[in-house]
Amino acid sequence: MPSTGARRGGTDITAVQEGLLSGGLGAALGGLVALAVLLAAVVSIMNHLVFGRLSRMMGSLEDVSTRLAGGDYNVGNDIQASENDEVGRFESFFAQFLKMVGAALKHAAEAARKAG
Numbered sequence: 710m711p712s713t714g715a716r717r718g719g720t721d722i723t724a725v726q727e728g729l730l731s732g733g734l735g736a737a738l739g740g741l742v743a744l745a746v747l748l749a750a751v752v753s754i755m756n757h758l759v760f761g762r763l764s765r766m767m768g769s770l771e772d773v774s775t776r777l778a779g780g781d782y783n784v785g786n787d788i789q790a791s792e793n794d795e796v797g798r799f800e801s802f803f804a805q806f807l808k809m810v811g812a813a814l815k816h817a818a819e820a821a822r823k824a825g
Contacts (some may be wrong), residue, residue: 766796772804782811782818 785808790797
């Protein structure tokens with residue numbers, strides 16, 4: 710290999726320079742692989758914790774909505790907020806909403822029975 714002209718005190722240190730450059734490339738590739746593994750782990754944890762919780766909440770809310778449509782007008786009483794965060798506050802809001810809708814539907818169903 711031709712000399713790159715890397716000299717220190719009259720001694721050709723081209724081999725040392727090439728060794729450092731090739732080692733730096735290996736370290737950079739190793740760092741990228743480690744970063745990719747770390748990113749995959751973070752995404753997996755986020756998916757499990759956040760999106761798993763949202764999926765469970767959505768399944769629960771779909772269930773109570775179906776029960777309301779089927780005539781269970783007191784279904785809003787069955788919803789308990791899982792935690793005191795954004796998701797829990799939404800669950801509490803949805804429970805209150807279903808209580809009001811359930812009461813209105815119950816009243817309408819009773820009025821229809823009396824009338825007909």
